[in-house]
Amino acid sequence: xxLLRGAVRTYAWGSRTAIAEFTGRKSxxxxxxxxxxxxxxxxxxxxxxxxxxxxxxxxxxxxxxxxQLGNVALARFGxxxxxxxxxxxADEPLSLQAHPSAEQAAEGYAREDKLxxxxxxxxxxxxxxxxxxxxxxxxxxxxxxAGFRPVARTVELMRALAVTDLDPYVGLLADQSDAxxxxxxxxxxxTAPQPDLDVLVPAVLDGAIHYIRSGKKKFAAEAKxxxxxxxxxxxxxxxxxALLLNRxxxxxxxxxxxxxxxxxxxxxxxxxxxxxxxxNVLRGGLTPKHVDVPELLxxxxxxxxxxxxxxxxxxxxxxxxxxxxxxxxxxxxVLTIEGEQLGHEIDAPARHDGPQxxxxxxxxxxxxxxxxxxxxxxxxxxxxxxxxxxxxxxxxQPTTLFRxxxxx
Ligand SMILES: [Zn+2]
Numbered sequence: 281x282x283l284l285r286g287a288v289r290t291y292a293w294g295s296r297t298a299i300a301e302f303t304g305r306k307s308x309x310x311x312x313x314x315x316x317x318x319x320x321x322x323x324x325x326x327x328x329x330x331x332x333x334x335x336x337x338x339x340x341x342x343x344x345x346x347x348q349l350g351n352v353a354l355a356r357f358g359x360x361x362x363x364x365x366x367x368x369x370a371d372e373p374l375s376l377q378a379h380p381s382a383e384q385a386a387e388g389y390a391r392e393d394k395l396x397x398x399x400x401x402x403x404x405x406x407x408x409x410x411x412x413x414x415x416x417x418x419x420x421x422x423x424x425x426a427g428f429r430p431v432a433r434t435v436e437l438m439r440a441l442a443v444t445d446l447d448p449y450v451g452l453l454a455d456q457s458d459a460x461x462x463x464x465x466x467x468x469x470x471t472a473p474q475p476d477l478d479v480l481v482p483a484v485l486d487g488a489i490h491y492i493r494s495g496k497k498k499f500a501a502e503a504k505x506x507x508x509x510x511x512x513x514x515x516x517x518x519x520x521x522a523l524l525l526n527r528x529x530x531x532x533x534x535x536x537x538x539x540x541x542x543x544x545x546x547x548x549x550x551x552x553x554x555x556x557x558x559x560n561v562l563r564g565g566l567t568p569k570h571v572d573v574p575e576l577l578x579x580x581x582x583x584x585x586x587x588x589x590x591x592x593x594x595x596x597x598x599x600x601x602x603x604x605x606x607x608x609x610x611x612x613x614v615l616t617i618e619g620e621q622l623g624h625e626i627d628a629p630a631r632h633d634g635p636q637x638x639x640x641x642x643x644x645x646x647x648x649x650x651x652x653x654x655x656x657x658x659x660x661x662x663x664x665x666x667x668x669x670x671x672x673x674x675x676x677q678p679t680t681l682f683r684x685x686x687x688x
Contacts, residue, residue, distance in 0.1 A: 281668050282647035284637070284661040285334065286367070287324035289315040298369035299548045302641075303659035312371065318637050318661045319364035321557055328663055337361070337460035337663060350666030353634040353686045356608070363610035365637050365661070365684045366553040370418070373509060374546045375567030376425075376518040380579045381540035385560050388575070402570050407559040413607040414555035415537045415592065417614070417682070418530035419539035419641055422549030425525040427542055427585040433504065434524055437499050441487035445480050461581040462524060466582065469520045470573055471566065477513045484523070485510040502527045505547065509566060518545075518565025526587040533614070537592045537605045541581030552639065554684045556609040599626065600683075611687040617645060617675040629670035634686035636664040636671070644677030648672040656681065 288299065294314025296390070300307035318326045321668040325338040341348050345359035345517055349367070353362065380388060388406035397404045416422070429437075431453055438450045449468070453461050472480070488503040488510070505527055510519045525543060528536060530551075538544055546567060562576040593601045599621060602613040611632050625648070630636055638647065647656055649668045656662055664671060 281647065281652050281654060281664045281671075282328040282330055282657070282664055283328060283654060283656075284337070285327045286316040286318045286661060287326060288313050289317060289324065289435060291315070292369055293374055294371040295369040295371040295402070295550070298371075302367060302369075302550070314369060315363060316367040316638065318366070319557060320361040321364050321559075323559070325660070326663075330577055335371045340663075343658060344665075347667045348635055348665045349686075350634045352524055353666070354688060355502050356688055357686075360557065361635065362557055362608075362686060363589065363684055364555055364557045365639060365682075366555070367419075367550070367639070368546070368553045369550045370546050373512070373548070373566060375569065376521060376543065376545045376564040377561050378541055378543045378564065378576060378579055378581075379414070379538070380406070380560050380562065382411040384540070385409055385411050385558070388560075390414060399532055403572075405560070405562055405570075405572055407573050410556050410558035410560065410609075411607075412556050412558035412560050413537070413539050413605070413609070414553055415535055415603055415605050415610070415612055416530075416546070416551045416553045417535040417612070418532050418604065419550045419552060420532055422530040422534075422551050423505075424528045424530070424536065424544060425547065426528055426534070426536055426538060427463050427526050427587070427590050428459075428524055428582055429526045430584045431461060437502055438501050438523060441484065441491055441503065443483050443487035445483040446487070450615040458524060459584065460619050462582040463577075463580075464522060464585065466524065466580070470576070470668060472517060473543060477517055477520075481510055481517075484520065494673050501529070513566050516565050518567075521564060522566075525654055526585070526590070528587055528590070533601075535592055535603050536590045538590070538605070539581075539606070541579055542585075542590075543580055551680050552641065554610050554612045584606055597631070600628070602631065605687070608688045609686065611685050612665035613683050615673070615681040616679070617673060617681070618678040619645070622675055622677065623674050625674045627670065628673050629681065630685050632685040633666065635666045635682050636687075637671060639660045639669075639682040639684075641680045641682060643675060643677045645673050645675040645679045645681060648674075668687075673676045
C-alpha cells in the first residue's frame with residue numbers, strides 16, 4: 281500500500297480554489313484546476329510514493345500485474361487498471377456529451393484506425409476500444425444535465441417558456457412523445473442551419489428571461505440554465521438540446537450513473553467520478569472542440585428517462601454505503617467512520633477482489649493493509665494492491681473514505 285500523488289488536469293472550466301483546497305495547497309491557483317486523476321491512464325498516471333521515491337502506477341502494474349491487479353481482474357481486463365478515479369471541480373459547464381457502448385467503441389476505434397486518423401488528432405472520436413460508463417458522486421451541491429426528460433414534462437417546459445418560434449417543435453413532441461419524437465427533434469436542431477439557430481436560440485433565451493422575471497418557480501432552474509448556456513454559447517444547438525434533458529441537483533453523497541448513449545453536461549460543483557479507463561467522448565455542442573454530429577446521433581440513446589432512474593440504488597453494509605452500478609470495470613462505495621467506531625480498529629474488507637483506490641474526502645484515518653500502514657488525510661489517496669488487502673481502519677475523527685475497486 282502506498283500513498284498516491286494524483287495528476288492535476290487544468291481545463292478552462294475548472295476551479296482555481298476547489299481542488300487546491302481539497303488537497304491542502306495554496307489557492308487560488310495560477311490556472312483553473314478541473315480534474316485530479318487517480319489511476320493508470322497512459323495520458324496521466326498517478327504516482328506511488330515509495331521509500332525509493334515516486335513510481336508511476338502504470339509501471340508498477342506492468343512490473344507485477346498479478347500481485348497488483350489479482351488474477352480475476354488480470355484475466356478479464358489485461359495488465360491495466362480498468363477504472364479511473366477523478367475528483368472533478370466544475371466552475372463552468374462542461375461540453376454536452378455522450379459515450380459509446382463497448383461494441384460501438386470497438387467498431388469506431390477500428391474504423392478510425394482504418395481511415396488513418398491519428399489517435400491524438402482533434403478530429404478523432406475513439407481514442408481507445410473501451411466504453412466509458414461513469415458514476416459521479418457529489419461532494420458538495422452539484423448541478424448537471426443528464427438523460428432525456430420524459431416528454432410530457434418537456435412539452436410543459438417548452439410551453440411555459442411561451443416562445444412562438446418553438447411552437448412547431450412543441451407540436452412535434454406532443455404528437456410523438458417517445459424516443460422517436462426526441463430523436464426527430466434533436467436531429468432537427470443539431471443539424472439546423474446556423475441562420476435558423478441564430479433566430480431560434482435568442483428567442484428561447486428571451487422566453488427564459490421572461491419566465492424568470494415572472495417569478496414562476498416550476499421551471500426556474502431549467503430556464504436559468506438555458507440562459508447561462510446561451511450567454512456562453514450564443515447560437516449553439518446545445519442550448520436547445522438542454523431543454524430536453526433532466527436538470528439535476530445533487531446533494532453531497534448523491535450520485536448519478538451515466539451508461540452508454542446518455543447525453544449529459546456537468547454544470548457546476550465538486551464531485552468524485554469513477555469511470556471505465558477510457559477517453560471516448562462524442563460531443564454535442566457547448567464546446568469549441570470537435571463535434572461529429574452523425575457519430576453522436578449513432579451513439580445517443582433517446583429513451584426518455586426520469587431523473588430518478590439515473591440515480592444508482594445504494595445499499596448499506598455496516599459503515600459502507602455501496603453504489604450499485606452495472607459496469608464490470610468498477611465498483612464504488614463510501615466508508616463513513618463516526619460515533620462509537622471512532623478510535624477502534626475496524627475491519628473493512630472489500631466486496632470485490634482486486635486492487636483498491638482509497639480517497640479520503642473528510643477527516644483522517646489510519647489504514648492498515650497486509651504489508652504496511654499509512655495515514656490518509658482529506659484530499660489524499662492510496663493504492664492497495666490486490667495481494668495487500670483486506671484493509672483495517674482507525675480514525676480519531678469523523679471520516680469519509682471513497683473506495684473504488686474492480687466491479688467483477
Ligand atoms: Zn461524460
